[in-house]
Amino acid sequence: MISKADVVVIGSGGLGAATAYYLSKRGGLSVALVDKHEIGSQTSPRAAGMVSCARKSDLMIGLIKDACRKIEAFTEETGQPLDWVHSGSLKIARRPQDAEVIEDDFARGRRTGLDVELISPQEASSLNPFLQPTGVVAAMRIGDDRYFDPAQVAVGFATAAAANGAILLPKTDVRAVNIVGGTVIGLTTANGVIESPVVVDAAGAWTRQVAEASGIRVPLVPTRQQLIVTEPLDGVRADLPMIRIMDAAVYARPCQGGFLWGVYEETPRFFDMQSLGAGFDVKDMPLDIGVLHAAADEVKDQLPFLQTAKVREFRGGIPTMTADGHHILGPAAGVTGFYFASGCNVAGLSISPTVGEALAAWIVDGKPPIDLSPMSVMRFKDQSWSEDQLERDAAWQYRHFYGAV
Structure with missing residues (x-):
């Protein structure tokens, strides 16, 4: 001491x-x-370890772009290991009103120097075959995105x-x-x-x-966040682009031969940390896999593999929301x-x-x-x-x- x-x-x-x-x-x-x-x-x-560059403000885009550079240089600068993959990502809209948001994201991304491209649902599926084009009305490729070992x-x-x-x-x-x-x-x-x-x-x-x-x-507000890591699946490569489905708030990225995926649920569970007691550890947080099952069902047309992929790990953390x-x-x-x-x-x-x-x-x-x-x-x-x-x-x-x- x-x-x-x-x-x-x-x-x-x-x-x-x-x-x-x-x-x-x-x-x-x-x-x-x-x-x-x-x-x-x-x-x-x-955490999920996903970097999302197409954010809602110029400030956040600038900060994230700088963070990407620091993630790339992490090992050289700190001398510590950091495994990361520059995979890019696909942002998916299933509703016309969300397609309009993607148009705005694209314009903001181009203006701030991001590698963004509006693509068809079929093109999105060709980039990541685990995404099916059924029900997709718009898609954007974000080439700057990446993920890392959290x-x-x-x-x-x-x-x-x-x-x-x-x-x-x-x-x-x-x-x-x-x-x-x-x-x-x-x-x-x-x-x-x-x-x-x-x-x-x-x-x-x-x-x-x-x-x-x-x-x-x-x-x-301390807020529960849950995710699943699946068992390995045939055809999964580390460089497959991440997937984010806007209205369902479901995300997925490659992870150790399978996928890591989760959801930002509509009615998240909040915690009063004081009431949990002095000895509480996040690893002891109560989980509810039913939330993930419901999310998988909501996106079954776009991500059908979530219905059958076996669970290797089910974990959660407590981020803070404002x-x-x-x-x-x-x-x-x-x-x-x-x-x-x-x-x-x-x-x-x-x-x-x-x-x-x-x-x-x-x-x-x-x-x-x-x-x-x-x-x-x-x-x-x-x-x-x-x-x-x-x-x-x-x-x-x-x-x-x-x-x-």
Whole structure:
């Protein structure tokens, strides 16, 4: 146990570990990465590991493009392994109104320099024969998209941060961030007090617990996400493009000779992490395979293999959703030295290299390298939201991650 640090990052998932790594690169800073569980062990390794570049705003497209470059250079930069495949993806519309969204995505993608192409349903099926053209009204190929092994990212960043001198403190439960006169002075853990002028709340599903223990409100909702990895299937290749079906919010990508697939369900289960108890681990999260069975039935005309593919792994994580679908990144309102890196909105791991570097710059230089105000918690400073409204809006953002009308 240490007694002080220049910066303490709470939470060693993708966002927290990346932030700790880029802080450790700055030199001259003592950095501690604290987690109540083992390092990088919770939601991050249970993610899908898919990078989606055709996003809803120019800001997100720019951040994701930068993250792609960092994913490609991950091993060279950190010295840690990261298996990734530049497969591209297919975005599929089954309704005319979603075809219009694809038209907008295409125009935005072309304007921002993405490799995008409008293709016919038959062309989409030829690129990935596991997708059937039945019921497809529009399709877009996104050549920039890729996927990676989600289990390697957070652990890789944390290991690289430690190599740069950062202190890793697993199994260290944070009780409260200590704030005096509106300024952070450190934090109290189950193992003792750490003095620090800067604390980053990157605690994932526990973000609200950490913040609210110090009297700071933050509007995000821990949300169950479930996925299946199938047994190997004849004809599956690692370079087959990923598939995203907009209105059903179903996704699939190659994985170890089979497919990894999941759904952003319409009525997701939310969690109050406090009520789950101090000993809760994400691996113990209650799962419901019926949700996946219903999703497979909904897309049986386009992805018939989901009806019969055998399940090799069924897993889930707890990403955090916000009311507007944007991350929560940067300083807390009215508290000097308290920063957030959360609100991943089911896309935190893929963007974590860029977010971590930006937040490290924000902390050290006093401002981010680009305008990240859409992600600032300051947008919620009136604290006028109700829990019911927050959950309704978060559920809508979850289901409509692919932009379906």
